[in-house]
Amino acid sequence: MQASFSTAIYDERALRAALQEADIVPTLLVLVQLTGDMKILHEAAPFIKGAWSFQEEIPEQLKEKIRDRLVETLKSHTGVSLNLTPPDEDILRQMMSVAVGETVPSAYVPLLLEEMGLSERHSRITAAGGEARQPPKGFKVVVIGAGLAGICAAIQLEQAGIPFVILEKNADIGGTWFENSYPGCGVDTPNHYFSYSFSPNNDWPHHFSKQGEILSYIRKTAEKFKLRDRIRLGVEVTRASFDEAVNRWNIETVDGQGRVERLRATALVSAVGQLNRPFIPRIEGLEFFKGAKFHTARWDHSFEVNGKRVALVGTGASGMQVGPSIAPDVAELLVFQRAPNWAMRNANYHKAVTDGHRWALNHIPFFSQWQRFQLFWVSAESFHDTLRVDPKWPMSEISLNRENHAVREQLVAYIRSELEGDESLIGKCTPNYPPYGSRMLRDNNWYRMLKLDNVELITDAISHVTENAIVMEDGTRHQVDAIVFATGFQASRMLWPMEIRGRHGVDLRQLWGDDDPRAYKGMTVPQFPNFFVMYGPNTNPGPGGSTIFYFECQIRYIMQALRAMIDSDFATIEVKQEVHDHYNAVVDERCANMVWSHPRVTSWYKNAAGRVTVNSPWKQLEYWQITQRFEPSEYLCVPRTEVKPSATEFVTDDVE
Ligand code: NAP
DSSP, rough: OOOEEEEEOOOOHHHHHHHHSSSSHHHHHHHHHOOOOOHHHHHHHBBBOOSSSBBBOHHHHHHHHHHHHHHHHHHHHHTEEEEOOOEEEEEHHHHHHHHHHHHOOOGGGHHHHHHHTSSOGGGGOOOSSSOOOOOOOOOOOEEESSSOOOOHHHHHHHHHHHEEEEEHHHSSSSSSHHHOTTTTTSSSSSSTTOOOOOSSSSSSSSSSSSSHHHHHHHHHHHHTTTTTEEEETEEEEEEEEEEETTEEEEEEETTTOOOOOEEEEEEEEEOOOOOOOOOOOOTOOOOOSSSEEEGGGGTTTTOOOOOOOOEEEESSSSHHHHHHHTTTTSSSSEEESSSOOEEOTTTTTOOOOOOOHHHHHHHHHHHHHHHHHHHHHHTTGGGGGGGGGTTTTTTTTTTTSSSHHHHHHHHHHHHHHHHHHHHHHHHHHHHOOOOOOOOEOSSHHHHHHHHHHTTEEESSSSEEOOOSSEEESSSSSOOEEEEEEOOBBBBTTTTTOOOOEGGGGGGHHHHHHTTTTBBBTTTBBBTTTEEEEESSSBBBOOOOHHHHHHHHHHHHHHHHHHHHHHHHTTEEEEHHHHHHHHHHHHHHHHTTBGGGGGGTSSSSOOOOOBBBOOOOSSSSSHHHHHHHHHHOGEEEEEEGGGGGGGOOOOOOOOOO
16 A cells, blocks of 8 residues: 655745754654665664663764755655655564664564554455445444543444444543543553544644643544534433344433433444543541542542642552642642552653654654654553563562563662652552552652652551541541542443343343453453443553554454444344353463462452453554454354344334
8 A cells, every 4th residue: 555645845944943853763764764765774773772752862963964864855855745655564674673772573564554554444344345335224333432432433433334323421522531630630651652543643732641631632533523413421321231132232321310211222332441430448437527538530629729638548540640739739648558559750751742843743744653653662562571470580579570670670779769768768669569560650750749748658557537537547647638539440340330231131240240351352242242342351451552552453343343244234243152261261361471460469450359350461463463353253143134024123213
């Protein structure tokens, strides 16, 4: 496939000014892609130590040469339409390897081409060879949830011409980015990767943007793809059951006024995510507390933190962002920590994207895609192998293998440098389990916050709460005006509290138990025909990486399944039990050997029995590969002609 683009009429001054601020490595890669000049690639290679922008040490003179050459190249193409055939595989692989400062296997080349738009991610959604077959009369899809996954599904359904509606319980779209509005809320995955590949945003104001900016991106994307009319807000799905007589899903909803409504659909897609039901621990006496008390995902904006004594319970990703954001304003911040988390510094975490960099992203062909590839790589792929247990590793209690131990040492050194000799605090802040066992956090000036005079880190166990205080097991009383629960979500109770019933009335909750979900490729479940889960069991990118990348993999697979139903006239498709079971045995086996299963780790990645239910054991490449193709032979596919006539009737007076 060729990509065609028209080069702008570049204003040379603007171009040169932008290149001074733009990251040099994507600049280099664009130059090599446009000119085929491998000499300059190899000249720069030794100075690129990693994929983050701050990991290059290219001498200024060489940078100038790269910039000058790119200016000349772009000028020579000014105003013309270019057809670009991708470089051949070996050259691309060399370019990718230089981009990230280490050898990239050739298996990544097709993925990169897809990410660059040089091969199509969603091409298989339309029927192979010619016009897509129209869905049969009455064929409809209900999507539950209008967060990033649901919007992703909607865009693809819309483009494939498949009728659908999204049902969203909240008053607006955005999912977790709508619900979480606590001070400091933002993303930990770099934004130029944490965005849809088919709708990139080259105008992110920060490398890691805040909640408002992400919510605005989601809203703009919904507008751009004209989805607003397809989303019904304030409508919560309470139950869904598969009606075998007509091969349809019956879906029941309730709105804010308690009005119940029933809909029918051919296929049901859950896009409710894993992090939408807040968890507040049961603490004796909490109901008697008279001050403000709320969860981070339900931030009470009427509560004025200024001058108050605030208790922050929980020190995960949410606590890490809230604490330093409110510490300067509160009279006192008491941080209640159970287990410490590992936190890494990232030089770009608080950085704004410069104007020149934004200009380059917007105007220079393939600049944003090369940067995206770098971020894809560094977010997870580069270190995924180091998250596996080396059975011969002698320090297995605190690390997994040599590389993981080296990371541990760097992190410990970082904690020590931040806390400058405060041995008590250093001890409290140093986890006793291997790095990446729980979610690796980005240091949001957490350690500096802990050194503030008005901040206290409390690691003793909470006994109970009174009307104005938190009381510890040793009897110490901490009087507070408010309790903020940064205590996470009921992730393993996936799809709860919805009641979902498949064939023969089988209840998903009974099948999964309270917190033990399993699905084929995280998406399909035996006995639940025409039912798909996005961000389902074992699909959380544990080490990092973008959930959006996972959503795109999932919707591609789901769209192929729907396309197979339409093209082959299947009334139902249902994953075979043995296929599902085999897949999950592999998932469990892989997870058991990874850092999240480490016995010292307690985290939301595991269920009460200690099984990892949330995290994907796959590299992003592997998940992309296993979701490339929907394979009908893995499913019980029942043609419409084989079902009794009444079952082929589609009800049309619903869903719209
Ligand atoms: P979390 O990671 O599950 O952290 C919950 C915290 O509450 C932990 O420190 C936990 O301690 C503590 N806790 C739970 N029960 C407790 C109890 N009974 N007493 C005292 N402490 C208790 O939740 P989260 O911080 O909301 O993050 C959840 C996930 O959301 C993240 O991992 C991430 O995927 C996503 N998120 C991302 C961002 C971002 O991108 N920056 C921000 C927020 C959230 P233990 O560790 O001892 O269990």
